[in-house]
Amino acid sequence: MPIKKTTISDVAKHAQVSKSTVSQFLNERFEYMREETRERIEKAIKELNYQPNNVARSLKLKSTATIGVIVANILHSFSTQVIRAIEDKLNENDFSTIICNADDDPAKEKKYIETLLARQVDGLIVFPTSGNQELYKRLADSNFPIVFVDRYVSDLNADAVMLDNEKAIHLAVEHLLTNGYEDIAVLTTSLENAVVPRLERIQGYRSAMERFELPLREDYIKSMDLSVMKDGIAELFQLEKPPQAIVSGNDLTLMEFLKYASEHNMKIGTDVGLVTIDEVPYASIHNPPLTTIAQPTFEMGEKAVELLLHKFDSKKSNDPKIYRFAPSIIVRKSSEKAGAQL
């Protein structure tokens, strides 16, 4: 039962002016308004406790000042961090944000995109799953403002904000080598859907092995679904030559590894070195504290918004670009052999 709201007509009547004049007031066009009129309207609005109806405004203006954000999986702390930056930045620019979590499900993602479009969002920032290439193609082709984050969709007329994934792995491997770990394995979630960062991280692992002149062992590469990740880790440590250190591809693979290590009484640092991509909230309170490769989440979120807003300003669609951001390493104890564990 919606309350009968007071409308611009009520205000107009109350202030004894026309709707047009009230509208001018609402939109702060005071140039040609008599002081006295302004005050009368102001008073009427206060007395009636009037609140403009944004839905009507949006319909007329054909713009909702709202951006849709679709995230493949909000469980990643990376995603939540970037989204907070996006929201802040959009807020600063007087845009609202609607966040949708696709839960790694392309069908859900599709439904959300359609809902958001029906709701007339002015643009989209998306961490895409891998299932809606055609939809994205259609959007980009029709020049709908869209920016991708974390992953990109190939052959598309749209900007993307990405981590330099190869560098991330190189940082991790180099650091582990320096600290005396030589046999280094890597963990990522399944490559089945060709999710870009995972592919790039595996590719980065290969190039790191080459660069640092280490033997490339395929059995040190574990890319699998989270649900069976622990089995994969078990295989790793049943090898004749088990790895001395692990590079974890993201925060969720990290969880699996930490669980495995805890269950098998492995001492992280001493028994096995560990570096993980993505800074997690508990990195510094973990025992031992975790060495992480942090993404510049704040800058990445800001950039995504900037790119999107830029599209509103400039008519001409400049060439789509992929913006790469440099990771940084936060060294803690999990990648240190001596005295890591209390």
Next chain:
Amino acid sequence: MPIKKTTISDVAKHAQVSKSTVSQFLNERFEYMREETRERIEKAIKELNYQPNNVARSLKLKSTATIGVIVANILHSFSTQVIRAIEDKLNENDFSTIICNADDDPAKEKKYIETLLARQVDGLIVFPTSGNQELYKRLADSNFPIVFVDRYVSDLNADAVMLDNEKAIHLAVEHLLTNGYEDIAVLTTSLENAVVPRLERIQGYRSAMERFELPLREDYIKSMDLSVMKDGIAELFQLEKPPQAIVSGNDLTLMEFLKYASEHNMKIGTDVGLVTIDEVPYASIHNPPLTTIAQPTFEMGEKAVELLLHKFDSKKSNDPKIYRFAPSIIVRKSSEKAGAQL
């Protein structure tokens, strides 16, 4: 530059029917529609790739099928968990959700409420800060559908979904006692703003001391801002008789305590027992694993949605109720004296 969208008129023209008929089609009123007409419209919609404009629809229907969720502080894992449940449940009922994070700032909260109302949300679910009593009063009085979660606002015509906070503390204290810890301190964030769960948790601590016939020591109660929490914890352990165990009031105080313990080489379990309210994602991988008092977040989110939807159905506003949910304890190693640490 919004793309010129195809509208219902375009479809009508293309299918050679009136707008009314297309609208009937869109709203699945097929009763009086000839099969042939239905097909023509369907075809036209496909060919034109028509997507109805929800903004126009909302304006006409005076309902957006959207619920606003305002959360005092989204950093609590409790909040994110409840919100996921809310969103799922709303989705099932064909409502969209807009989530806003007030960042514990009443001014921000107020701004969000106003934006959401201007955007004509059909109802509000809010984890309130403590600064907008009058605004909430106005909303509730005008019969706007609103449900509170985690905290309630007194003297208001609105339902609330709450944890049984007293029981939560009693569970924690009882468990610690059973495990041989007698001197038990409690940590919560500042009571300055009279945030209900904090007050209730402190009250629960007092009643637990009485119930279990323990001496009530005021210096074992530390309620303070997170920024100075560590000093408070330090004071605790400089007491002549430092506590043997800690009950942490939520996940953020937990962080502070874990940091302190790690910096001071305290062995959790052995040196000091620990139970925390709120299940955290890393509880089971922490070393030692953390004993937690879990809130039934899923049920709480579902209930909040049910209560809200109920208000849409029934005209009569029944008496506002506070729904209390029972916490449960998840026993792990942090509350065990022997052999907790690896």
Next chain:
DNA sequence: CTGAAAGCGCTTACAG
């Protein structure tokens, strides 16, 4: 079974 008309609450170009 289908269409013309009115109206949701705004904004804006234009006239005066």
Next chain:
DNA sequence: CTGAAAGCGCTTACAG
């Protein structure tokens, strides 16, 4: 400096 009118894209009661 202010107002009348048209229109944004829908829905619905009503007429036929």
